[in-house]
Amino acid sequence: MAAASASRSSRGSGLNLALFYVFLIVFVLVSVAPLLWVFKMSIITKSELFASPPTILPRTPTAASYATIFGDPAFQKALINSTIIAGTTTIICLFFGSIAAYAIARLRFRFKSIVMTLILAISFFPPVAIIAPLFIQFRTFGIIDTYLAAIVPDVVFALPLTIWILVSFFKELPRDLEEAAKVDGATTIQAFRKVIVPLAAPGVFTTAILTFIFAWNEFLFANTFLFDADTQPVTVAIPNFATVYTVDYGAQAAAAVMVTMPLVILVLIFQRRIVSGLTAGAVKG
Amino acid sequence: MTTTPTRKKRGTLRAEFGSPERRTAYYMILPALLIILIVAFYPIGYSIYLSFFKATIGNTGNFVGLQNYADMLTNSNFRTGLSNTIIFTVVSVFFEFVIGLAIALAINRAFRGRGLVRAAILVPWAFPTVISAVMWRLMFQDQIGIIQYVASALGVVSEPILADPTLLLLGAILVDVWKTTPFMALLLLAGLQTIPGDVYEAARVDGASVVQRFFRITLPLLKPAILVALLFRTLDAFRIYDLFWVMSSRELESLSTFVYKAVRVSQLNFSVGNAAAVFIFVTAFLIAMFFIKVLGMQTSTEE
Numbered sequence: 355m356a357a358a359s360a361s362r363s364s365r366g367s368g369l370n371l372a373l374f375y376v377f378l379i380v381f382v383l384v385s386v387a388p389l390l391w392v393f394k395m396s397i398i399t400k401s402e403l404f405a406s407p408p409t410i411l412p413r414t415p416t417a418a419s420y421a422t423i424f425g426d427p428a429f430q431k432a433l434i435n436s437t438i439i440a441g442t443t444t445i446i447c448l449f450f451g452s453i454a455a456y457a458i459a460r461l462r463f464r465f466k467s468i469v470m471t472l473i474l475a476i477s478f479f480p481p482v483a484i485i486a487p488l489f490i491q492f493r494t495f496g497i498i499d500t501y502l503a504a505i506v507p508d509v510v511f512a513l514p515l516t517i518w519i520l521v522s523f524f525k526e527l528p529r530d531l532e533e534a535a536k537v538d539g540a541t542t543i544q545a546f547r548k549v550i551v552p553l554a555a556p557g558v559f560t561t562a563i564l565t566f567i568f569a570w571n572e573f574l575f576a577n578t579f580l581f582d583a584d585t586q587p588v589t590v591a592i593p594n595f596a597t598v599y600t601v602d603y604g605a606q607a608a609a610a611v612m613v614t615m616p617l618v619i620l621v622l623i624f625q626r627r628i629v630s631g632l633t634a635g636a637v638k639g
Numbered sequence: 640m641t642t643t644p645t646r647k648k649r650g651t652l653r654a655e656f657g658s659p660e661r662r663t664a665y666y667m668i669l670p671a672l673l674i675i676l677i678v679a680f681y682p683i684g685y686s687i688y689l690s691f692f693k694a695t696i697g698n699t700g701n702f703v704g705l706q707n708y709a710d711m712l713t714n715s716n717f718r719t720g721l722s723n724t725i726i727f728t729v730v731s732v733f734f735e736f737v738i739g740l741a742i743a744l745a746i747n748r749a750f751r752g753r754g755l756v757r758a759a760i761l762v763p764w765a766f767p768t769v770i771s772a773v774m775w776r777l778m779f780q781d782q783i784g785i786i787q788y789v790a791s792a793l794g795v796v797s798e799p800i801l802a803d804p805t806l807l808l809l810g811a812i813l814v815d816v817w818k819t820t821p822f823m824a825l826l827l828l829a830g831l832q833t834i835p836g837d838v839y840e841a842a843r844v845d846g847a848s849v850v851q852r853f854f855r856i857t858l859p860l861l862k863p864a865i866l867v868a869l870l871f872r873t874l875d876a877f878r879i880y881d882l883f884w885v886m887s888s889r890e891l892e893s894l895s896t897f898v899y900k901a902v903r904v905s906q907l908n909f910s911v912g913n914a915a916a917v918f919i920f921v922t923a924f925l926i927a928m929f930f931i932k933v934l935g936m937q938t939s940t941e942e
Binding site for chain 1: 659660661663664665667668670671672674675676678679680682683685686689696742745746750752754755756757758759760761762763764765766767768769770771772773774775777778780782783785788792817821822825826828829870871874877878880881884885894895898899902903909912913916917919920923924927
């Protein structure tokens, strides 16, 4: 259904085509330039950083800024913390999300629209509205400054995304195989585990990437519930770097580059899947 | 999707929970639903309840009726946050939509280099907002910032951008437009690709001009995708926190930074901050309702 419009505007004069490519190049440059510029800032010397007028291309590349941040145990710890928080969130979301998404996509039950509305409501929900009560409760449970304090709210706000995308993936799978499995005496749960899960693996993987990026990028909850540097993820640690390395702008740039690297690599490798996952829920409305 | 057969009211629930398939469905949904109810809906209820008390972080305090909301409305920081948030939301979503639609229309065709364009769309989107704030702050910075350098050289600004509240707000809008316009384009492009090409062909045969085709075919058929994209972006911009917090070193006020400061940083204004949190929730809810009821956005995936 998506490819129909592709051929429509392929004819066009040479001038039009040239303008089109100029437009594309400008667009790509504007999108990517800030990252390239900050990367440049991260590999030049301090004196070159402060040069006026600024140099366009790095004159004297150096890894000094990267040595600074990797020599800082706080930075390494923050990277590990981010990985733990985002990884755990992703696993929990995929587990509960795929079960719920299967029921929504395949099974018939009365309160489906209410359930869907409740889940959708979370994506409209301003997270800042619940930080006060959550803070009070987390304090009662004694989980402030533990990974759990970030993982629990992250799961809640990532779940709708996970469920939404998985529902659209599950709906695309052929029904025949599960029906056959059920005819052979499999229960609903068995049909889900043995037939759907393996078939849906690519979709589940895409969802995992999107959930991971969502959790990796989360800032508000981490910044509210994690005040101890031992558990802070990079999103909280890096802005604080600005206070530690007040004038070491190169270190700040290097830290920003290091944190976005894993994401940029994920995005470049899996771009096709990510686009299909992102637009899956939105197009169907 | 087939709809549930209608039954007599009596026995409906028993039939609903009696059927093994349906029972399984509820078991499968329950965990996700419980997590959402306990960690999001219960706290917001508690927040609303607390907003009528002179609460502190440690105890509930005395019932004060709407006093917290009155204090909130007269609080000058809240007012600054409110106006900054409204300006930020309206201006950034407007530009994101217009530029995003232009990009979507332009790349809705087969061409060489699609992969590159897709990557350019996704890279800003995948950035953590706080990291893009750190990066742009480095570029706005008055000693080493390239933007500050160019703007001063051209004579556009005479003072440090990061020290001026108005320029700072403009800068935040610029960063947001940079970061989310591609995403907007992506959503709109997906919507465009569901419009069959023969509709345009037929219109062209009937002699419709490009402008007519845009307003009579593209916009109406794209409306569902536009509404979804606009609603998500509006609500996202309305709760802006991380970008303001990091780019301005905590000085640029938004509604969310107001709540955060009151609830988490100083805690002196806890009850007023909590009232503002409820205010944000209610406003976001009203915005969503406006899109769904007034503009007719579809919320269900069932056809």
